[in-house]
Amino acid sequence: MDRFISLFTIGIAQGAIIAIVALGFLLIYKATGVVNFAQGDLVTLGAYVAVWASTERGWPLGVAYLLAIVVLFVVGIVLERFAYAPLRGRSIHVVVISTLGAALVIRAIILKWMGPTPTRLASPLGFDVITVGKARIPKQNLLIIGLTVISVGGTMLVFNMTQFGRQVRALASDRVTAMLQGIRATRMSMLTFGLSAAMSALAGVLIAPTRAVTVDLGFSVMLYAFAAAILGGMGRLGGVVVAAIAIGLVRQLGSGYINADYAEIYPFILMLVVLAARPEGLFGHDTGSRL
Amino acid sequence: MTPEVVSDPVSRVRRPPVYGRHQFLGVAGFIVFASILATVLDSAYNYGLLSSWLTMSILGLGFYLVFGLGGQFAFSQAAFFGLGAYSSAWASRSTSFGWGLLAAIVIGAAVALLFSLLVFRTNQFYFAITTLAFSQIALVVFREFDAFTGSGGEVIGIRKPDAFGYQFNTDVRIVWLLIGAVGVALFLVAMIERSPLRREALAVHAQPTVAATLGMPTGRLRLLMFVLGSSFAAVAGSLQAHRSGFISTEGFSVALAIDIFLILLLGGVSSMWGPIVGAAFVVVAPEKLRFIGNYRGMVYGILLILVIVVFPKGLVGLFETGWNRIRRRQSTDPEILGDSSAPDPSLEVGR
Amino acid sequence: MLSANGITVRFGGVVAVDNVSFDVPDGTTLGLIGPNGSGKSTFLNALTGVVPSTGTASLDGRRLPLGKPRSTRRAGLARTFQTPQNFGELSCIENVLLADSDRRFTGLTGAWLARPSMWRSERARWKRALDHLELVGLGAHAEQPASLLSYGQQRMLELARSLVGTPSILLLDEPSAGLNATETAELGRILLDVRDRGLALLIVDHKIDFIDSLCDTIVVLQLGRVVASGAPSEVWKDPVVVEAYLGEG
Numbered sequence: 001m002d003r004f005i006s007l008f009t010i011g012i013a014q015g016a017i018i019a020i021v022a023l024g025f026l027l028i029y030k031a032t033g034v035v036n037f038a039q040g041d042l043v044t045l046g047a048y049v050a051v052w053a054s055t056e057r058g059w060p061l062g063v064a065y066l067l068a069i070v071v072l073f074v075v076g077i078v079l080e081r082f083a084y085a086p087l088r089g090r091s092i093h094v095v096v097i098s099t100l101g102a103a104l105v106i107r108a109i110i111l112k113w114m115g116p117t118p119t120r121l122a123s124p125l126g127f128d129v130i131t132v133g134k135a136r137i138p139k140q141n142l143l144i145i146g147l148t149v150i151s152v153g154g155t156m157l158v159f160n161m162t163q164f165g166r167q168v169r170a171l172a173s174d175r176v177t178a179m180l181q182g183i184r185a186t187r188m189s190m191l192t193f194g195l196s197a198a199m200s201a202l203a204g205v206l207i208a209p210t211r212a213v214t215v216d217l218g219f220s221v222m223l224y225a226f227a228a229a230i231l232g233g234m235g236r237l238g239g240v241v242v243a244a245i246a247i248g249l250v251r252q253l254g255s256g257y258i259n260a261d262y263a264e265i266y267p268f269i270l271m272l273v274v275l276a277a278r279p280e281g282l283f284g285h286d287t288g289s290r291l
Numbered sequence: 292m293t294p295e296v297v298s299d300p301v302s303r304v305r306r307p308p309v310y311g312r313h314q315f316l317g318v319a320g321f322i323v324f325a326s327i328l329a330t331v332l333d334s335a336y337n338y339g340l341l342s343s344w345l346t347m348s349i350l351g352l353g354f355y356l357v358f359g360l361g362g363q364f365a366f367s368q369a370a371f372f373g374l375g376a377y378s379s380a381w382a383s384r385s386t387s388f389g390w391g392l393l394a395a396i397v398i399g400a401a402v403a404l405l406f407s408l409l410v411f412r413t414n415q416f417y418f419a420i421t422t423l424a425f426s427q428i429a430l431v432v433f434r435e436f437d438a439f440t441g442s443g444g445e446v447i448g449i450r451k452p453d454a455f456g457y458q459f460n461t462d463v464r465i466v467w468l469l470i471g472a473v474g475v476a477l478f479l480v481a482m483i484e485r486s487p488l489r490r491e492a493l494a495v496h497a498q499p500t501v502a503a504t505l506g507m508p509t510g511r512l513r514l515l516m517f518v519l520g521s522s523f524a525a526v527a528g529s530l531q532a533h534r535s536g537f538i539s540t541e542g543f544s545v546a547l548a549i550d551i552f553l554i555l556l557l558g559g560v561s562s563m564w565g566p567i568v569g570a571a572f573v574v575v576a577p578e579k580l581r582f583i584g585n586y587r588g589m590v591y592g593i594l595l596i597l598v599i600v601v602f603p604k605g606l607v608g609l610f611e612t613g614w615n616r617i618r619r620r621q622s623t624d625p626e627i628l629g630d631s632s633a634p635d636p637s638l639e640v641g642r
Numbered sequence: 643m644l645s646a647n648g649i650t651v652r653f654g655g656v657v658a659v660d661n662v663s664f665d666v667p668d669g670t671t672l673g674l675i676g677p678n679g680s681g682k683s684t685f686l687n688a689l690t691g692v693v694p695s696t697g698t699a700s701l702d703g704r705r706l707p708l709g710k711p712r713s714t715r716r717a718g719l720a721r722t723f724q725t726p727q728n729f730g731e732l733s734c735i736e737n738v739l740l741a742d743s744d745r746r747f748t749g750l751t752g753a754w755l756a757r758p759s760m761w762r763s764e765r766a767r768w769k770r771a772l773d774h775l776e777l778v779g780l781g782a783h784a785e786q787p788a789s790l791l792s793y794g795q796q797r798m799l800e801l802a803r804s805l806v807g808t809p810s811i812l813l814l815d816e817p818s819a820g821l822n823a824t825e826t827a828e829l830g831r832i833l834l835d836v837r838d839r840g841l842a843l844l845i846v847d848h849k850i851d852f853i854d855s856l857c858d859t860i861v862v863l864q865l866g867r868v869v870a871s872g873a874p875s876e877v878w879k880d881p882v883v884v885e886a887y888l889g890e891g
Binding site: 035082083086087090093094096097098100101102103104105106107108109111112219220223226227230261262264265268269271272275276279280281 | 364409410411412413414416417419420421423424425427428431432435545549552556586587588589591592593594595596599600603
C-alpha cells in the first residue's frame, strides 16, 4: 500500500506536468491548427533559463521561475514570427516541418549556451518529504500538483469565460468564419504561441528538480503530451487533462508493478491500443471529410 | 482544341506515360558516377563518407516512398533502420550475412505491416505521433530486450558482408557492395516511378476521399507504400550493421528521423533523386564545411525552414527549374514561348 | 437503373437529407434542384459513400454499399464534384487513367514482376483515356499538368475521368457552375451524347435552362425533403416550387 501511494503520487505529479504541456500544445493547435513539434524544446529551454538564473546568477528560485516563464513567453512570440507567420496559409505539412526546424534550432542554441553536461535545478522545497504511512512523498510533487491545479484551472477559466477564450474556440471551430467576423488572427496566434510557451516553461521548471536537466528533458514530456492530446481527442480540455493524468499513472504503476525497464513505453502502448480501437481518441469525435 | 492539335507542342502523345526511360538511364548514370568516385577516392576516410552516403541514400529512398509518394508523415524510418540492423545482426550470428539481410527485410516488413494495420484508421497527425511513439518503443526494446539485441542494445563483432563465398572485408569492397545495393534500390524505385503505382500513390496522398470515389484502394496503397519504404530502411540498417560491425541505440534515435526529413526535403520531395542529393549533403557537408559541423543542429533547423519556404521542391527542383529555363531560352518556337506564360508548376507550393 | 430508397443523412441533430427516394432509369436524366442548403450535394455525397447515411440504394437491382466510396464506384456509380477535384500535379491523361475500371497490374506486381503485362494493360487504358480526353475536347492537353487547365477545362477533365470507368450512372454536382455560355452548351451536348449511349444521369444544378434542356424528370428538394417531382413542365407549375424559388430570391 505504501508503495502504491508513493507510485500513485509520482504518477499524478508526472501526469500533471504532462497536462500543462498538453494544454499548451492544444492552445496553439486550436487557435492556429498547427501541431507544434517545438513544444518539448520549449519545456527544456524554460528549465535551462531557470537553471541559469538560479545557479549562474544566484537569483532566488522564485525569481528564476518567473524569469523562465516571462522569457519563454517572448520566445513563443518570436517562434510565431519566424516559424509560423511566414507560412500562414501554406499546407499544414509545411508548417509542421517548420516547427521541426525550429525545434532543432532551439536545441542547438541550448547546447551552445549551456553545454551538454547534465545539470540540476533545485526545488524551492529542497528534498523535504511528507510521510504517509511508510511512503515518503517529496514535497516537490505536491508543489507540482498544486501549481498544476492552479494553472490548469486558470486555463480552463480563461478558455471558457473570457473574450480571448471565446475567440480561440471560434477559431478552432471555423477559422474562416471567425476571421471574417473580425478576430485578429495575427494577434491571436502571437498570443497563443506566447502563452503556450510560457506554460511549457512552467512545466519545465516544475519537472526539472525531479530529474537531471539535459537537452532531452522536454522531448519525452512532449511525446506524452501528444499522447494525452490524442487520447483526449484534441477536443475538450478536461478530456486531455484526464488523459494526461492517466498517462502519468500508467507509466508509474507499470514501472512499479510490471517491469521498470520498460516504464517509458507503457503510455505509448496504451495510446496505440486505444487508437486501434477508437481512431479518433477516447473523447474525440469523427470530424468527417470536407469536399 | 480543334484538329490542328498536331502543331501544339504538348499534344505529341505517342505512348503511355509509363514508357519513358530517363529514370532507368539515370540509374545507370548514378552507378557510373558512384563507381568513378569509388575508383578515384582512396583513403579509408573517404570510403567511410562514400559508404555513409550510399547507406543514407537507401534510407532516404525508402522515405521517398513513404512520404514523397505516399504522403505519410512518419518518424519511424530511423526505428526501422535500427530494426533492420538488430534483426540482421541477430539472425547472422550463427548463419551468414545473406540470412541476416533476409531477416531484416522480413522482420522489417512484418513489423511495418502490423504497425500500420494497428493504427490504420487514424488521421495523418495522429499517425505522425504514433510513429514517434513507435520509435520510442523500438528504442526501449533495442536497449532492454537483451536476447535479441545484446546487452544494453550494443552489439559488437557483427560479421562482414559476404555473398557466394566472396568476402566484402575491406572498405573498398564494401563500397562496391553498397553501390550495388543502391543501384538495386534505385532500380526498384524507378520501376515504381514508371508504373501506374506512382500516380496512384500521389493521388491517394493528395486527396484520399476523391481517390476512393474513383475506385482506388486507398487504404491498401497507403499500407503498401509504408511497408515498402520501411523495408528499404531495414535493408539500409542491415547493411549499416554489417559494414561497421558494431551497433548501439545511439544511431537510431529521433534525431536521425529528423535528419531523414532533411535528406528528403532538401534534396527534393517530389523526385526519386531528391534523397540521393539530400543524403550527399547531410553526410558530406558537416565533414567538409567546418561551420556546418560546429553548428549542425542550427544549420539543419534553419535549412529545414528555408527549404520549405523558399524552394519547396528542394535542390533537384532547383536544378530542374534552371534546366528548363536554359532550354526555353534556347528555343525560339513561339508556341513554346506562349506555353511558358502559363503558371510554372514548380511554383505550386505544398501539398 | 439507380433506385434510392429512404436516404437520410444526419449531422449531429440536423437532418440534412430526409428520407429521399427516387429512381433514375437507364438512358434518362434526372435533375435535382433546390435552394442552397437543401441537401442536394449532401445527397450525392451520401449516395457515393462520402458521408455516412441510412437508407438503401441499388444499381441495376444490386444493392449499393452506402458509406463505401470505392465499392460504390466499382458497382458503376461515378460522380463529379461541386468544385473540380483533379490531381493538379498529375497530367490530364494520368488523371483519367486513375479512374479506369480495369485495374489489372496497377500495383506492385505490375511494377516489379509483370512489366510486359503491365505495359499491355496500360496501353489499353491509355487509349481509352485519350479517347475520353478527346470526347471532352482536351486531347491536346493530355500531357499537361491538370493544375494548368482553366476552370472550365478542369470540369471537362473531371467529366472525362468519371466517364472512363464505364459507369452505369453518372452523378454531376453543379457541372455548369463557372462555365461560360459556349462551354455550357458544349457540356450539354456531351451529356446528351452520353445519355444516348444508355447511361443514367443525375444532375444537380442551379441553371434552370440547363436543367430543363437536359432532364426528363426533375426532383425538387427543400430542407432535405422532396417537395415536388415530375416532368419539367409539371414541376415548374407546382406552387410549392414556385414559392421555394421565389423565396430563394
